[in-house]
Amino acid sequence: MPLLSGIQLIKQAKKTQQFIPCFDISGGNVDILHAICEKLAQRGSSAFLSSTPSSIKDYFGFSHFIKTVREIADKYNVNITPHLDHATTVEDIDRSLSVGFTSVMFDGSKYDFNKNIKLTRFIVKKAHECDASVEGELGIIGGKEDEIVSDLSLFPTLEEALTFISETNVDFFAPAIGTLHGLYDSKPNIQWSLVKQLSKACTIPMVLHGGSGLNSSNIKKLVISGFQKVNYATDIRIAFRSGIQKGLKNKNHLKPQVYFKKGRDAVASFTDTVLDIAMGE
Numbered sequence: 699m700p701l702l703s704g705i706q707l708i709k710q711a712k713k714t715q716q717f718i719p720c721f722d723i724s725g726g727n728v729d730i731l732h733a734i735c736e737k738l739a740q741r742g743s744s745a746f747l748s749s750t751p752s753s754i755k756d757y758f759g760f761s762h763f764i765k766t767v768r769e770i771a772d773k774y775n776v777n778i779t780p781h782l783d784h785a786t787t788v789e790d791i792d793r794s795l796s797v798g799f800t801s802v803m804f805d806g807s808k809y810d811f812n813k814n815i816k817l818t819r820f821i822v823k824k825a826h827e828c829d830a831s832v833e834g835e836l837g838i839i840g841g842k843e844d845e846i847v848s849d850l851s852l853f854p855t856l857e858e859a860l861t862f863i864s865e866t867n868v869d870f871f872a873p874a875i876g877t878l879h880g881l882y883d884s885k886p887n888i889q890w891s892l893v894k895q896l897s898k899a900c901t902i903p904m905v906l907h908g909g910s911g912l913n914s915s916n917i918k919k920l921v922i923s924g925f926q927k928v929n930y931a932t933d934i935r936i937a938f939r940s941g942i943q944k945g946l947k948n949k950n951h952l953k954p955q956v957y958f959k960k961g962r963d964a965v966a967s968f969t970d971t972v973l974d975i976a977m978g979e
Contacts, residue, residue: 725757
């Protein structure tokens with residue numbers, strides 16, 4: 699099946715899904731990919747399959763990522779969008795677009811408001827010329843995910859959010875609302891007043907970063923408020939590692955396939971849980 703842009707995926711999947719999950723696949727790991735795509739096929743679901751530039755480079759690179767995603771998605775006949783998450787440089791955006799990514803996120807949170815707008819607008823123009831969609835971020839989403847690390851959260855105002863959307867022409871908007879990357883040490887400080895304002899005023903799909911560890915009731919409330927893409931990374935990595943650790947307890951098995959399958963099974967189980975929420979079951 700052809701790789702879909704993020705906008706195409708949303709339009710195609712919203713008929714049967716309340717939101718579209720974005721699963722981090724750790725640079726293009728084949729075991730994680732098989733686990734997720736097989737479960738998507740079983741459930742008749744669609745998803746973004748993403749990774750950050752550092753994870754992709756630490757694995758086998760951008761071309762390998764796209765080739766692997768395409769082949770495994772085709773094997774299971776599922777609709778997916780390969781998504782570059784948290785790119786902070788134009789060079790990484792260019793490289794991803796050149797090999798076939800159909801969705802990219804530019805994270806300009808380290809820049810001031812005006813420079814973030816300027817760079818995001820530039821990237822939107824590039825990506826749209828390649829028929830790829832763009833996600834832009836405003837504010838600072840705290841926590842840690844690969845090269846993205848912040849000890850604080852900074853929330854945009856409604857006026858800033860609407861200005862950012864109109865001046866950049868992004869397809870998806872990822873506002874900082876109090877969720878975190880990585881593990882939650884305490885109850886998330888979600889800015890519900892900001893969420894309510896955005897729900898009424900934002901005209902494009904919003905993206906929820908920090909889906910891992912967030913309870914289903916909060917996710918459902920945020921989805922109703924306009925968050926149509928929900929990102930998961932940390933929980934997938936924890937599931938994969940835990941499954942492999944269980945497989946390694948059997949000292950009689952030397953084949954990696956044996957303990958990697960335990961990791962795949964754990965990822966499949968987590969995927970199933972997410973899809974239960976995404977499909978309203």
